[in-house]
Amino acid sequence: MYNKPFKNIDSFKPSKYELLPFDLEIISETNVHISNMLGEYLTLSKEHISELIEQKLEIDSRLYKELKRKFFIFDDTDEINTVIDLLSTRFRTKNQLISNFTGLHIFVVSLRCEHSCSYCQVSRQNVESVDFDMTEEIALKAIDLMFKSPSPSLKVEFQGGEPLLNFKTIQFVVNKAKERNAIEKRDIAFVIATNLALVDDAILEFCKEHGVLISTSLDGPSFIHNKNRYRPGNDSHMKAVEGIKKVRSVLGYDRVGALMTTTALSLKHPKEIINEYLANGFNSIFLRPISPYGFAVKGTKANQDLDEWLEFYFKGLEYIIELNKNGIKIREDYASIILSKIYGSRESGYVDLQNPAGLGISAVVYNYDAKLYASDEGRMLKEMGVEVFCLGDIRNQTYEELFANENFLEILERSVLESSPECYQCAYRQYCGSDPVYHFATQGDFTGNKSRSGFCKKNKTLFKKLIELYENDLETRSIFQSWFKRD
Amino acid sequence: MKIELIADLLLFSEATVLSVVSAMNPQIDVLGINKAENQIKIQALLKNSNDAGEAVSLFNRKLIEQRLKDTVYEKTKDIRTLIMANAFSKTSLIDN
Numbered sequence: 389m390y391n392k393p394f395k396n397i398d399s400f401k402p403s404k405y406e407l408l409p410f411d412l413e414i415i416s417e418t419n420v421h422i423s424n425m426l427g428e429y430l431t432l433s434k435e436h437i438s439e440l441i442e443q444k445l446e447i448d449s450r451l452y453k454e455l456k457r458k459f460f461i462f463d464d465t466d467e468i469n470t471v472i473d474l475l476s477t478r479f480r481t482k483n484q485l486i487s488n489f490t491g492l493h494i495f496v497v498s499l500r501c502e503h504s505c506s507y508c509q510v511s512r513q514n515v516e517s518v519d520f521d522m523t524e525e526i527a528l529k530a531i532d533l534m535f536k537s538p539s540p541s542l543k544v545e546f547q548g549g550e551p552l553l554n555f556k557t558i559q560f561v562v563n564k565a566k567e568r569n570a571i572e573k574r575d576i577a578f579v580i581a582t583n584l585a586l587v588d589d590a591i592l593e594f595c596k597e598h599g600v601l602i603s604t605s606l607d608g609p610s611f612i613h614n615k616n617r618y619r620p621g622n623d624s625h626m627k628a629v630e631g632i633k634k635v636r637s638v639l640g641y642d643r644v645g646a647l648m649t650t651t652a653l654s655l656k657h658p659k660e661i662i663n664e665y666l667a668n669g670f671n672s673i674f675l676r677p678i679s680p681y682g683f684a685v686k687g688t689k690a691n692q693d694l695d696e697w698l699e700f701y702f703k704g705l706e707y708i709i710e711l712n713k714n715g716i717k718i719r720e721d722y723a724s725i726i727l728s729k730i731y732g733s734r735e736s737g738y739v740d741l742q743n744p745a746g747l748g749i750s751a752v753v754y755n756y757d758a759k760l761y762a763s764d765e766g767r768m769l770k771e772m773g774v775e776v777f778c779l780g781d782i783r784n785q786t787y788e789e790l791f792a793n794e795n796f797l798e799i800l801e802r803s804v805l806e807s808s809p810e811c812y813q814c815a816y817r818q819y820c821g822s823d824p825v826y827h828f829a830t831q832g833d834f835t836g837n838k839s840r841s842g843f844c845k846k847n848k849t850l851f852k853k854l855i856e857l858y859e860n861d862l863e864t865r866s867i868f869q870s871w872f873k874r875d
Numbered sequence: 876m877k878i879e880l881i882a883d884l885l886l887f888s889e890a891t892v893l894s895v896v897s898a899m900n901p902q903i904d905v906l907g908i909n910k911a912e913n914q915i916k917i918q919a920l921l922k923n924s925n926d927a928g929e930a931v932s933l934f935n936r937k938l939i940e941q942r943l944k945d946t947v948y949e950k951t952k953d954i955r956t957l958i959m960a961n962a963f964s965k966t967s968l969i970d971n
Contacts, residue, residue, distance in 0.1 A: 409951040409958070414940045425958070441946055472954070476962035483962075806959075810898065813944040839900040 405443060405456070405463040408471070412437065413815035415852070426478050427730065427818045428458035429855075482818075485735060485742070485750065490537040492739070492751035494545045494764055495530060495561060497522045498554035499756055503583055503619045507649055507678055512549055521554040522756040527561050529782045530754035535568055536787040541575040545603075547753075547764070552586040562598050579603050584631025585619065592638040602635045604628055606646040606668065608654055608661035616651050632668055646670055650678050655696050658704035662711075666718060674721035675704045677846065694842045698849055709857075712867045719871045726847075726854055728872035729819040739763070741821035741847070745803035748779065748796060758783045760790055762799070765825040777825060799824050802834040810838040816851045877906070878927045880917040880934045887938050889915065891945055895937040902930055 410424040420437045423429035432440065432451075439445050440461070445452045447463070455461045462471050499520035501512040513520040522530075534542060544565060546558050562578055569576050578600040587602075595602065606628055607613040613625035628646075635644040646665070648654070654661060658675070665673045677697045701722075708720050725738045739746035747762035754760060758781050761767040766777025777799070780790045790796075803822035805811040814820070826843050827836030838844040857864050880903075882892040892915050896905060903919035910916075921930055 406954070407947060407951050409955040410947060412940070412943055412947065414936055414943075420943075437943065441943060441950070472958055472961055475958045479958065479962040810894075813948060837897070837900065839898045 405445070405447070405452075405461045407441070407443070407461055408459055408475070410460050411813055411815040411817060421815050421855075422460065423815050423818055424458070424460055425475055425482075425818060426459055428460070429730075429815075430454065430458065430460070482735060485737060486744070488539045488541075489749060490534075490752050491539040491541050491737070492543050492545060493530070493534045493537075494547050494751060494753040495522065495527070495551075495557075496547050496549070496753060496755045496767065497527075497551045497557045497561075499549040500553045501549040501583075502553075502585060503550065503617050503624060505617045505649075507616065507651055515553065520549070520756055522557050522754075524557065524560050526754075526756070526758045526783065527557055528564065529758065531561060531564050531568060533754070533760075533782055533787055533790070534565070535572055535574075539574070541577075543577045543579065545579045545581060547581045550583055550586065551580055552582050552591060555591060559594060562594075562600065566598065577601065582631075583617065583619075583624065583628065584635070585624065585627040587631050587634060589638075592635065595635075595643075596639055602639065602644040604632065604644060604646050605649065606632075606664065606670075607648045607651070608657060609664045612651075612654055612657060612661065615653055616649065629668060636669075641669070647674055648676060650676055650697060650700065655700045658700050659707050662704060662707055662718065666711075666716065671717055672719040672721050672724075673704075673708075675701050676722070677701075694846060698846065701850075702853065709864055709867060713863060717870075722850070723854055723868070724871040726819060726850055727858065727868050730851070730855065731858070731869075732872045738821075740823060741819070743803070743805045743817070743821050744800050745822040745824050747777070747799060747803070747824060748791060749800070752779075754782060762796060763825055765829075769825060769829055772829075774828070776828065799834050808835050808838075810844075814838075814848075816848055819851055820847055876921045876925045876927060878903075878919055878921060878930055880919060880931060882915045882917075882934075882938060884910075884913045884915060887942055888945070891938065891941045892917075895934065895941050898937060898941075899930075899934065902933065 408424065410422050412420050412422045414434075415421045415431070418433055420432050420434060421429060422432060422437070436445075436451060440455065445455070445461075452461075456463065456466075459471065459475065462468065499513045500515050500517055501508075502515050504512070534544070544561065546561070548554075551558060558580065565576060565578075578598065579602070580595070580600060581603045584602070584604050594600070605617060607616045610625035613628065614622050617624040619627075632644055632646070646668070648661060648665075661675075662673055677694070705720055705723060708718055711718055725736045725741065728736045729741065737750065739750045742750060747766065751763055752760060753762075753764050753767050755767055759770075760779040760782050761770070762777045762779055769777060776795065779793060779796055782790070802808070803824050805814075805817050805820065805822055808822070811817055811820070811822075823843050824834040827841060828834055830842065831837060831840065836843070854868075858868055859865075880896075882895075884892075889910070896903075896908070896917055902922055902924070904922060906918040906920060908915060908917050919930075921927065924930070
């Protein structure tokens with residue numbers, strides 16, 4: 389006999405709950421993904437989403453309790469001031485990075501380079517062209533400006549061209565910055581982004597003495613690396629691998645990191661690239677898409693389709709998960725950053741996924757010629773004749789003039805997702821960021837039409853897939869957690 | 876392939892329909908938009924497919940989604956403003 393008890397009469401009374409702000413997306417014929425400003429999310433059936441919005445949910449249902457616990461709704465048992473305080477505190481915490489302002493300071497000490505990479509995004513100059521080196525006078529101005537940033541942590545990254553071609557300016561900057569920091573007492577770090585072809589004992593001794601880290605490029609096995617990163621002698625891979633070993637032997641095993649750039653050739657070889665990283669003792673890899681700037685967008689040789697890159701990325705990620713399941717620990721860095729934003733408790737500080745955009749706020753670029761750029765990509769666009777991301781000239785403009793100019797403030801304003809068309813109602817907004825340089829390069833507009841945006845398509849696809857992987861397989865979830873909880 | 880998408884203005888606001896048409900940029904090129912008494916008709920060319928049924932189904936799904944989004948946004952507008960105001964009023968950004 390059916391003897392299920394009647395529901396309590398109270399559950400049939402009209403609900404007294406109110407909605408808290410949330411965003412949604414229909415993800416299938418039957419399900420809707422919802423998320424809120426705490427970063428909480430749920431997948432609901434279409435019936436439940438209608439009941440939720442029409443405020444007809446049964447108040448003793450499990451769903452009601454979960455929605456309340458995750459701050460999608462509140463009712464008369466909640467203290468409204470507490471709810472508002474909690475949500476606004478979370479919003480403030482999420483945006484805490486803004487008040488620290490610029491932490492990453494990129495010094496382009498030379499445009500000279502002895503490589504001719506297929507995707508080179510800057511106007512590289514030949515090795516003899518010393519007019520493309522940063523002078524000490526300009527370097528001093530840049531250091532001055534850097535210390536005007538209120539950030540308690542400063543990272544100085546030397547880039548090029550090949551920065552080691554102007555090593556004396558690197559030495560000058562490190563020495564002067566440390567001298568100045570004796571008074572400033574900031575947490576300061578130095579990184580040289582180099583192809584390692586020119587690294588020698590004297591350079592490494594200096595790096596050791598001053599705690600300078602090394603970041604290099606490793607595009608994959610030699611047949612990919614040498615093709616992507618051509619240099620006379622066709623030995624760029626050998627130079628990079630030998631350089632990595634040399635750096636480790638002098639500075640320590642973890643003092644060198646590597647980044648890869650994806651090209652049409654790499655798209656066919658995700659496993660080989662990952663294996664190359666393992667073979668060289670790295671426990672992480674960043675499967676990066678090629679950016680649409682500089683020579684990369686002008687040439688057809690490095691042209692690639694986003695769908696192909698996504699296929700490459702997911703093949704790579706699947707392989708990395710499989711390796712981890714077999715006891716080989718390796719992390720994919722882009723997934724790690726996204727997972728940290730969705731499930732972690734801290735903002736990663738990754739410049740390309742910040743809202744408002746990280747331009748100038750998180751990173752700034754001092755070019756060899758004293759021009760200041762809001763980002764490295766903004767500097768690359770200059771090589772295509774686009775100057776809008778140039779903040780000014782550090783020789784004759786003050787910090788306030790450079791960082792509070794109308795043009796720059798407009799770019800930042802147009803990058804705020806809460807007021808961007810489409811983004812303001814997007815269910816993935818909490819995890820996403822804004823990229824005015826990308827949208828200007830591809831659409832001629834700082835905000836960009838998101839239905840045509842590769843940035844939007846790439847990130848939305850990754851968010852959905854990573855959530856699906858995290859939710860549907862406990863072993864994968866545990867691997868992912870080991871990536872973003874490592875700190 | 877040329878198709879016609881029709882939205883009922885008794886169910887969806889004009890702004891909702893236009894948002895959806897804009898969001899379907901990867902799928903369609905809009906040729907024309909006609910507003911009748913209670914309907915909006917969109918003439919469009921399919922970009923990468925010949926499946927008119929799929930495009931109509933996507934259009935309808937996006938209309939429902941957009942309407943849900945607009946409803947939530949409208950219902951939570953006041954509390955959203957309150958949260959933002961509270962968040963920004965407790966920073967030291969201005970003092971700095």
